[in-house]
Structures are given as structure tokens and as C-alpha cells.
Amino acid sequence: METIEFIIGKYNYWVYIILMMIGFYAMIGKRNLVKKLMGMNIFQWAIILYYVSIASKKGGATIPIIQNGHGEVTHAIEAAQYLNPLPHVLMLTAIVVGVSTTGVALALIIMIYRRFHTLEEDEIIDMLRATKK
Amino acid sequence: MKSLAFIVTVITGVLLIYATADFPDWGDPSSPASLHVSPRYIEKTVEETGVPNMVTSVLADYRGYDTLFETTVIFTAGITAVMLIRRPRK
Numbered sequence: 001m002e003t004i005e006f007i008i009g010k011y012n013y014w015v016y017i018i019l020m021m022i023g024f025y026a027m028i029g030k031r032n033l034v035k036k037l038m039g040m041n042i043f044q045w046a047i048i049l050y051y052v053s054i055a056s057k058k059g060g061a062t063i064p065i066i067q068n069g070h071g072e073v074t075h076a077i078e079a080a081q082y083l084n085p086l087p088h089v090l091m092l093t094a095i096v097v098g099v100s101t102t103g104v105a106l107a108l109i110i111m112i113y114r115r116f117h118t119l120e121e122d123e124i125i126d127m128l129r130a131t132k133k
Numbered sequence: 134m135k136s137l138a139f140i141v142t143v144i145t146g147v148l149l150i151y152a153t154a155d156f157p158d159w160g161d162p163s164s165p166a167s168l169h170v171s172p173r174y175i176e177k178t179v180e181e182t183g184v185p186n187m188v189t190s191v192l193a194d195y196r197g198y199d200t201l202f203e204t205t206v207i208f209t210a211g212i213t214a215v216m217l218i219r220r221p222r223k
Binding site: 008009010011012013014017018020021024025028029053054055056057058059061064065066069070073077078079080082084085086087088089092093096097099100101103104106107108110111 | 134135138139141142143145146149150153154156158159160161162164166167170171172174175176178179180184185186187188191192196199200203206207209210211213214217218220
């Protein structure tokens with residue numbers, strides 16, 4: 001019984017760790033630059049999903065919008081009624097930074113392709129060595 | 134080289150999964166993340182900002198400068214992409 005409870009309590013972290021390791025392997029193991037960039041994006045999204053999962057609260061908590069919150073709010077607001085809003089906000093910021101880095105990386109990849117006519121990292125390194133000698 | 138990358142990945146993943154044993158359960162209402170800073174924002178947000186949506190109030194009011202200079206990040210990224218792609222070809 002205890003093992004089942006342990007698995008139910010933690011399996012969300014394991015899903016994100018598996019996703020993160022897929023991205024990590026793509027970043028360090030693949031040779032194609034576009035595949036590396038896709039790995040970086042998967043890694044980022046694993047971290048973002050992990051933070052969003054931190055925000056959840058079981059036991060009747062709803063989305064972080066105050067119910068009947070317009071105008072004069074007289075009823076008491078309890079923290080256990082609403083999900084934690086801070087991870088959502090911080091991940092909104094992280095998504096913006098991720099989009100910016102992806103855009104700059106894609107532009108760099110286009111420039112690398114124009115110069116070397118390939119995106120395989122080992123071929124690019126061979127060409128750079130050949131021009132040096 | 135690829136097998137080395139795979140071994141490094143597996144070792145890192147096993148270490149991270151081993152570390153989750155110390156984490157709070159998923160959705161636990163008494164986890165440290167939902168007990169320490171966030172209750173203050175949830176309880177005071179309507180009183181201080183008048184916005185019922187807490188994500189909006191934190192994003193645009195408490196962290197307004199962060200969001201303002203977030204646009205600088207996007208602007209810099211856009212300018213960088215344009216400068217990289219529109220270089221004159223030799």
C-alpha cells in the first residue's frame with residue numbers, strides 16, 4: 001500500500017524527469033544542430049511543466065481568480081481555496097525568454113547553413129579544421 | 134560518443150528520480166511552496182490591486198517592471214535575428 005501511495009504522490013515528477021532527460025540526451029548526443037535546439041526546447045518545457053505542477057493543491061482549490069472579485073469584496077479569501085499563482089507567473093516569464101532564445105538560435109542556424117551548407121556538427125568541425133591548415 | 138552521452142543521461146535521470154523521494158506529494162496543500170509566500174499574495178491581491186485574477190495582478194502590478202523590461206528581451210532578440218539574417222551576402 002505504501003509503495004502505491006509513494007508512486008501516486010511522485011509520478012508527476014518522474015514524467016518531467018523523463019521528458020527532461022530526453023531533451024538532455026538530444027542536446028549532448030545528437031549531431032544535428034536543429035535536433036539539439038529541439039532538445040533544448042523539450043528540456044525547457046519539462047522545467048516549465050514541473051513548476052506548474054508545484055502550483056497544484058488538492059482538496060477543492062480552484063484556478064487563481066477570486067470568485068465574485070469585482071467591486072467591493074467583503075467575503076473572506078482563504079489561501080487554501082485557490083491554486084498557487086506564483087509558479088504560473090514565473091513560468092510566463094520563462095516562456096518569453098525561451099521564445100527569444102529559440103528565435104536567436106534559429107537565426108544563427110540559418111547563418112551556419114548559408115556558410116557551410118550543412119547542419120551536421122562533425123562536418124562543420126571538419127570544414128573548420130580544413131580551412132585552418 | 135553517443136553511448137557516453139546515453140550513460141551520462143541515465144545517471145543524471147536516476148539521481149534526479151532518487152532526489153524526488155524528499156519532495157512533497159503532488160498537490161499536497163501543506164507543501165512549502167503553498168505555505169510560505171503565496172498565501173500573502175492570494176489574500177491581499179484584491180485589497181491592494183483590485184484585480185481578481187492573481188496571475189494578472191502579480192504579472193502587471195507586483196512585478197510590473199519585470200514585465201516592462203521583458204519587452205526589452207523580445208526586442209533584443211528580434212533585432213538580433215534581423216541583424217543576423219539580413220547581412221549583405223558576399
